[in-house]
Amino acid sequence: MTNAVELRNITLAYGSFVAVENVSLSIEKGTFLTLLGPSGCGKTTILRSIAGLVNPTAGDIEIAGRRVNDVPIHKRNIGLVFQNYALFPHKTIFDNIGFGLKYRNVPKPAIAAKVKRALEIVRLPGVEKKLPSELSGGQQQRIALARAIVIEPDVLLLDEPLSALDANLRDEMRVELKQIQRQTGITTIFVTHDQGEALAMSDRVVVMNRGRIEQMGSPFDVYEHPQTEFVAGFLGNANFLQATVVAMQGEAVQVRLAGGANLLVGGGHARPVKPGDAVKVVVRAEKVVVTPECTVPIMARIVDVDYLGALARYEVELAGGQRLRALSSLHEKARSLGETVGVGIDPEHCRIL
The missing domain is CATH 2.40.50.140 (Nucleic acid-binding proteins)
Structure with missing residues (x-):
C-alpha cells in the first residue's frame, strides 16, 4: 500500500546552517503522527517542506505516491492549520471555509453541503453567517480546522495549532482534534514542542533534535523505552x-x-x-x-x-x-x-x- 507521505533523505540548508539533515520518514495513510522537539530542532521546517512553503536542498518528498518537490502548494492537496488561524477577517465563516472549494471550482450547491458537513464535524453548526471576530479563540481554531478538512486533503498539516489557546481550552481542543482525526481518517502531521500533546494525541511520535530524528515509535515506546539520553530527558x-x-x-x-x-x-x-x-x-x-x-x-x-x-x-x-x-x-x-x-x-x- 502506498504511504500517505514519504520523505527520502531530506536535507534543508540555509547557507552553512543545516536545519534538517538526511531525514527519511514513511507515514501510513490514516496515521496521526507528531513531530516533537525543542525550538530549532527542524520539526517545523519538515512540515513546511511537505506543504511546499520551502524546498529541500536534497532528497524527495512524496504525497499519495506522487513526487511533489516541484509541485506548488496549491496543487499538493494538503490542509494546513497555523497557530494563528489565518482566517480572512472580513469574510463570513461560510466564505472562509468554502474558499478552497471555490478555488477548485466546486459547484455552489456542493460547496454549501460540504461547508455544512465540515461545521458539523467541528461541532459549530449554524455559524456560517458570522465573522471570525464574533467567535472565541477556540471557535476560530475549529473554523481553521474545518477550512483545512473541507477540501478532503491527502494530508493535514498542523503547525502548533493549540499554542495560542489557554490551558483549559488547549486540553479540550486536544481531545476534539484527535476525535475529528479519527472520524475523518485524514493522515495528520502535527508539530509541537509539548510532550503531553504528543503523547496524548499521536499514533506515532518522531522525536527530533538538531535537524535529525533521535527516535520514532508509539507514544508508549518513546516514553518507556528511550534510546538516547536526549529522548529520555526531553520526554518526562x-x-x-x-x-x-x-x-x-x-x-x-x-x-x-x-x-x-x-x-x-x-x-x-x-x-x-x-x-x-x-x-x-x-x-x-x-x-x-x-x-x-x-x-x-x-x-x-x-x-x-x-x-x-x-x-x-x-x-x-x-x-x-x-x-x-x-x-x-x-x-x-x-x-x-x-x-x-x-x-x-x-x-x-x-x-x-
Whole structure:
C-alpha cells in the first residue's frame, strides 16, 4: 500500500546552517503522527517542506505516491492549520471555509453541503453567517480546522495549532482534534514542542533534535523505552544514574552505583553491555518509590521536598552523591526534609542507555 507521505533523505540548508539533515520518514495513510522537539530542532521546517512553503536542498518528498518537490502548494492537496488561524477577517465563516472549494471550482450547491458537513464535524453548526471576530479563540481554531478538512486533503498539516489557546481550552481542543482525526481518517502531521500533546494525541511520535530524528515509535515506546539520553530527558522527568555493569542475569543486568548499592535493570536496553562496562541508567521520577528506611537495599536522604497538590516531589541523595527525583502520591505518608529513606526501583522501569 502506498504511504500517505514519504520523505527520502531530506536535507534543508540555509547557507552553512543545516536545519534538517538526511531525514527519511514513511507515514501510513490514516496515521496521526507528531513531530516533537525543542525550538530549532527542524520539526517545523519538515512540515513546511511537505506543504511546499520551502524546498529541500536534497532528497524527495512524496504525497499519495506522487513526487511533489516541484509541485506548488496549491496543487499538493494538503490542509494546513497555523497557530494563528489565518482566517480572512472580513469574510463570513461560510466564505472562509468554502474558499478552497471555490478555488477548485466546486459547484455552489456542493460547496454549501460540504461547508455544512465540515461545521458539523467541528461541532459549530449554524455559524456560517458570522465573522471570525464574533467567535472565541477556540471557535476560530475549529473554523481553521474545518477550512483545512473541507477540501478532503491527502494530508493535514498542523503547525502548533493549540499554542495560542489557554490551558483549559488547549486540553479540550486536544481531545476534539484527535476525535475529528479519527472520524475523518485524514493522515495528520502535527508539530509541537509539548510532550503531553504528543503523547496524548499521536499514533506515532518522531522525536527530533538538531535537524535529525533521535527516535520514532508509539507514544508508549518513546516514553518507556528511550534510546538516547536526549529522548529520555526531553520526554518526562528522567533521572540518570552512573553505574558499572556487575553481572548479566538473562535479559536483566545487575549494575553497581557509585557508593556501592546494587540495582537490577530490566531488559530492552539501548545497547549491548558486558561486565565492567560503565553505563548510564535512566529511570522516570514517577517510577521511583520512596519507602520506609531499610525496606529496600538502596538508602538515601531527602534533600528537597515540593508539594504539588495530590503529589509530592522529593529529591533524594544516594550514598556516593548521586541524586534522584521521585514523585509520590500523598495518599502515602508524607516524608520530611532530611529524613533517611529507602529507594525502590522496579527493574522493568529502568533502562540502560
